[in-house]
Amino acid sequence: MKSAESFQAPEILCIGQVLMDCIIKGWNAASENTRVQTADSVTLSPGGDAFNESVIFSRLGHTVRTVCVLGNDLAGKTLHELLADNGILTDSILHSNNVPTPVSPLLVNTDGNRKSINAVSRLDDFLHIPPTLFQDARLVCLASLFRPPLTRPETIASICRTAKAAGAIVAADTKLPLHSPLSLTDLKAALPYIDYIFPNESEAAFYTQEKDYTAMADVFLNYGVKNVIIKAGENGCFAKNAAASFTLPAFPVHVADSTGAGDNFAAGFLSSILRGKDFKQALTFASACAALCIQSVGATSGVQDRDQVENFLT
Numbered sequence: 163m164k165s166a167e168s169f170q171a172p173e174i175l176c177i178g179q180v181l182m183d184c185i186i187k188g189w190n191a192a193s194e195n196t197r198v199q200t201a202d203s204v205t206l207s208p209g210g211d212a213f214n215e216s217v218i219f220s221r222l223g224h225t226v227r228t229v230c231v232l233g234n235d236l237a238g239k240t241l242h243e244l245l246a247d248n249g250i251l252t253d254s255i256l257h258s259n260n261v262p263t264p265v266s267p268l269l270v271n272t273d274g275n276r277k278s279i280n281a282v283s284r285l286d287d288f289l290h291i292p293p294t295l296f297q298d299a300r301l302v303c304l305a306s307l308f309r310p311p312l313t314r315p316e317t318i319a320s321i322c323r324t325a326k327a328a329g330a331i332v333a334a335d336t337k338l339p340l341h342s343p344l345s346l347t348d349l350k351a352a353l354p355y356i357d358y359i360f361p362n363e364s365e366a367a368f369y370t371q372e373k374d375y376t377a378m379a380d381v382f383l384n385y386g387v388k389n390v391i392i393k394a395g396e397n398g399c400f401a402k403n404a405a406a407s408f409t410l411p412a413f414p415v416h417v418a419d420s421t422g423a424g425d426n427f428a429a430g431f432l433s434s435i436l437r438g439k440d441f442k443q444a445l446t447f448a449s450a451c452a453a454l455c456i457q458s459v460g461a462t463s464g465v466q467d468r469d470q471v472e473n474f475l476t
Contacts, residue, residue, distance in 0.1 A: 171298035172225040172251055173436070175330075177291065177321065178212030178305030178312055179337075180230040180245070180255075181264035182237045185421065187459060189269055207421075207460040208244050209266065211306035211335055214425035214461040217248045218451065222433040222468045227251035227295065231258060231285040231311045238263035254295060258288050264310075270419050270459075280340055285310035289317060296328040300436055304334040305425070307349075307359075313342040315349055322355035331435065333358040335428045336365045345369070346385055354386030358435075360428045362393040375400040376407060391431065391445070393424050401445060410445045413453035413474075422461020427452040430471065450474045 188202025216228045228250050232238030234257050241263065246252045267279045289311035296302065302325035304312055312318055325332045334356050346353065346369050359382055367373060370381035379390040379402035389403040398411040430451030434444035450471050455464040465471060 172227040173299065174216075174219050174224050174226045174301045174303060174432075175229065175295060175299045175325075176212050176216045176219065176226055176303045176305050177229045178215075178303075178307075178335075179210040179264065179285070179309050180208075180213040180228065180232060180241050181210040181266050182241060183207045183209035183421065183461070184265060184267045185270060185419070185459060186267060187270040187419065189271075203459075205459070207463075208241055209422065209461050210264070211309075211337070211425050213241065213245065214422045215303060215305045215335065215429045216245060216250050217462045218426050218429035218465050219433060220249050221465055222429065222471070224433060224436065225251070227254060227299075229254045229256075229289075229291055229295070231256045231261065231288045233257065233261050233263040234259050235263050237265055254291070256288055256290065261285055261288065268421060270421065286313045286317065286342070289314075291321060291324075293324055296324050296330065299325070299328065299330045301432055302328075302330045302332050303428075303432065304332075305428075307334040307336045308339045308344050309337040310340075310342070313339075313344060315344065315351065318349060319352040319355075322352045326355045331357050331432070333428070333432055334360070335425065336361040336369070338365055338368055346381065350385060353382070356386075357388045358391065358432065359387050359389070360391050360393060360424065360431075362395070362424055363397075366392045375409075376402065379407065389441075393427055395420070395423075398449065399427070399445060401441065403441075406441075408442070410442070410449060413449055415453045415457055417456045419459040420456050421459075423452045423455050425461060426455040426465055430465075433468075446475065447471060 193199040366378040370378045372378045382390045392400045427448045431448035434447040458464040
C-alpha cells in the first residue's frame with residue numbers, strides 16, 4: 163500500500179470509484195452466437211464517478227484532490243497518470259497489491275443507452291482518509307456512494323462528519339449496489355450531513371421503494387438530506403428541498419453515448435453552487451454539462467472548460 167500527503171489545500175476533495183471503461187459501441191446482436199462477435203467500435207476510456215467528476219471539476223476551474231483505491235497494475239498506473247495530467251492532486255490515491263484496478267466493459271446501444279459488467283471488488287477494505295485532508299476543502303464529494311470504496315456505513319459516516327466539522331459542503335452521487343447491498347437505513351448516521359444528493363431515477367426508486375419523484379425525494383429529506391436532485395435522463399431532473407420543488411427539462415441534443423452524463427451533471431451543479439449561483443441556475447449549468455457530455459463517446463470527452471459550457475447556454 164502506498165500513499166503520500168501534501169500540504170496543498172484543494173478546493174474540492176473527490177472520493178470514490180476510479181476505473182477503466184472498455185466501451186463497446188454498436189454491438190451486433192446478430193453475431194452473439196459466433197466465435198468472433200462484432201461491434202462498431204471498442205475503445206478504452208478512463209471512468210468511474212470519482213475520475214469523471216474530478217476531471218470535470220478541474221476543467222471547470224477548480225483545484226481538486228482525488229481519493230480512491232487502485233491496484234498496482236497497468237490500469238491503475240495509467241489512471242493515476244491521467245488524473246495528474248488533468249491537473250488533479252493524486253498524492254492521496256492508495257495503490258494496493260491486494261486488489262486489481264476495476265475494469266468495466268460497457269455495452270452502448272445505438273440510442274446511447276448502456277449496460278455495464280462489474281466484477282466483485284473489495285476496494286473498501288483499503289480506503290483511509292487522514293483528517294488533515296479535509297482542512298480548507300470547500301466541497302467534499304462522495305462521488306460513488308453505495309459502490310466500493312464507499313460501502314462501509316461507518317466509513318461513510320466518518321467522512322461526512324469530518325467534512326462537515328471542517329465547514330465543507332458535503333455532496334453524494336449515488337450508484338446501485340453491486341455485491342454489498344446497503345439501504346438508506348444503513349446510512350442513517352451519515353445522511354443528515356449530506357447537503358446535496360444526486361440519485362438517478364432508477365437509484366431513487368430502488369433506495370426509497372417509491373415511484374413518484376416527490377415521494378422519492380421526501381424519503382431522502384426525511385432521513386436528513388438537505389437537497390435532493392433526481393436525474394431523469396432525457397426527462398431532465400427533479401429537485402426538492404424543504405422550501406421548494408421543481409422540474410427542469412433536459413437540453414434536446416443528439417445522444418452519442420450517455421456514459422458519465424450524471425457525473426458531468428453533478429460536477430456542473432456543484433461547481434455552480436461553489437461560484438454562488440442559486441439552485442435553478444446551478445441546475446441549468448448542470449444540464450448543459452450533461453448535454454455536452456452525451457454528444458461525445460466517453461465520460462470526459464464532451465466538457466472541455468467553463469467557457470464552452472457558458473457558450474452552449476447562450
